[in-house]
Amino acid sequence: MDTVHAANSLFPVAEQFAAVIANVAVNAEYKHLVVAAEPPATDVVAGQFFHLLCPQSGDAAPFLRRPMSVYAADREHGRVEFLYKVTGAGTRGLATLAPSHRLNMLGPLGRGFTLESTWRHIAVVGRGVGLATLAPLALMAERSGVGVTAILSARRLDLVMSVELFRSHGADVIIVTDSDRSSDVSNVERLLRDLAARHRADALFTCGSNRLLLLLQRLGKELGIPGQVALEQQMACALGMCFCCVRDFHATAGGVEHRRVCWEGPVFGLQEPISW
């Protein structure tokens, strides 16, 4: 892998060409991309992201990079992994990558998840592509001796992501789907109240669904449980320069303020963002 600009502690973000190791479909909608990487890319923490220069696919040549949260990283073996849904011009381009191809990636970027030393067991609630963002939390928690219960939500059973990854890091996994109605907010609320009552939700984590964010904000407030949410937003620069990726947040001094998802986030305190 070539580093376009030499990275060191002064420059914790680098534009790098990473060799593709694998890029395989894991179900009808998602692909799993593994690239060879070196620091600072492998210093990425759960919740952080890379800004990817996606290859051209068909007629579409994406001009801007695409933000992609990290799915897994391994400094020892020099690997960074992504789990992505093939939807637009950018991800269709990513889907064309094959072993020996090189991917231009910028990162690691943004603020990731943090775990407080007083937490013994956390509840992770995610849906769709948000599950890829939450997955590395399992390893982070395992290393910190924090237990995890993961409620993984999807439209159908075959679209639930990251089950094995969560289990491999010792997490309890609860799968909820639209097809059997178990993903209804009322049912997820029942599950979370049960976890809280059994002291298995010292903190709540979520990504990928506004409905789930609203639920967690409500429960967090009522039960006095802290938490964190990873947000997504369209980005141009991903370095806080362009102010493209702003969302509405409760200002500390009252009222509403914009914050940049790329720079102040993408991970925020659970009660900070104004859900939409």
Place this chain on the structure above:
Amino acid sequence: MVDLTVKIGGLQLANPVMPASGTFSDGLARVIDFNRLGAFVTKTVTRELRAGNATPRVAETAGGMLNSIGIPSKGVDYFIDQTLPFYGRFKPPLIASISAPTADGFASLAAEIGVAGVAAIEANISCPNLEQDGRAFAMTSQATAGVVARLRAATKLPLWVKLTPNTGDIAEVARAAEANGADAVVVANTILGMAIDVDTFRPRLGSITGGLSGPAVKPIVLRQVYQCARAVKIDIVGCGGIANGNDAVEYLLAGARAVQVGTATFVHPTALLRVIDELEGFCNRRGFAQVAVLTGALLSAGADETDVEWRQEAGQ
């Protein structure tokens, strides 16, 4: 060893490459060495606290992007207390980009912001003028003359004026800036455009229209630099679709003395350094001892190789 130094309206720069306003902030210091830049140009500061426009604020287009960010600004105090001390740690001079809705507003802001640590002012007169039905000052030579005269009276700092490419006669606007005391013109801001999502029938920008930038605009803005260079004697800073050394050379040949790199930095955060390195490489390869001799060195279509050699010798 190539001499990359240039002088823009009395201000000496170590090299002619700097960021375009709004495409640069402290975040880039995590990726590149700021001390290599010719200058800093800040995001536009306004006196008013501005939240900016509705999202989506950016839309990708062929060879470029549209933006309608809307100049979010934290005001003058934040600029003086936070922005200036941060950039003060580095060597390049800082150009403060300012904007206001009225000529009076421009003048008082220029006076207020002319503090130690600000080496020059870039007046972004491409923004809407409340006194002219929201049309940008730089759309007409009359409005440009008025606001530049007020700015000139309000500050002793080198005054750069950023023009809009959306006017019908940019050379005339540049002349008005020069006649009223501008030290340089920055050519140019973004080109007004729009894009529509055919799936949803909705505009792809929250504010419907926005400014086009990136490689797609380069031939248009390059032409405007050429037109301005023939019209004025003050220095020109070229800005439009520059992503590599050859792009910068084109702008210098057309008459620019320095260049700003903007949208390219969004795609490649190292673009500014690439332009500097490739500009130096170009001069080395072609035997130019000073980058400054490239400015306005455009030859007519009938020129032959001897003319290029003569230009090289003159530059050594």
